[in-house]
Amino acid sequence: NILELTVEESWMWLEGLIGWIPGRSGKLLRGVIYSKLWGFGGKMQIEEGVVIRGCKLLKLGRRVNFARGVWINARGGVVMGNDVMIGPGARVISNGHEMASTERPMIDQGLYSRPIKIGDDVWIGANAIVLPGVEIGSHSVVAAGSIVTKDVPSYVVVAGAPARVVKHRVG
Secondary structure, three states, X not given: OHHHHHHHHHHHHHHHHHOOOOHHHHHHHHHHHHHHHOOOOOOEEEOOOOEEEOHHHXXXXXXXXXXXXXXXXXXXXXXXXXXXXXOOOOXXXXXXXXXXXXXXXXXXXXXXXXXXXXXXXXXXXXXXXXXXXXXXXXXXXXXXXXXXXXOEOOOEEEEOOOOXXXXXXXX
């Protein structure tokens, strides 16, 4: 669809123009512009170098914080709750390459999409990866460097590759 391609291309230009403005002024500018584009009323903190693809399918709660170098592929749909923090270099990826056939090269098999849901008060640590179709429960922590391949319950800490529950958060 030409309209979708135009929106995506426009987003990439905007991201390229304001995505690398440093310091507080850059964070403020990105927060104001991105929140207006998403029709989003809450505080948003977007550090330098954040890349978002499929921005039309990204739904955000209030008070989200994306650290430097976060990469979000929302082409399969990504929903984040309130008070979500994503650490430096983390990846949230909602689609991937098909590979079922061994008769055809994977590059010719197309893509699959599975939505990702991230609950309220979630912290995704530095360089963690969240893969397609995963749901992360509210009040959970994904440790730095973890690879999340399946659902994460609420009120836990997960770590490792693949990520496994290592601690329960009780308050």
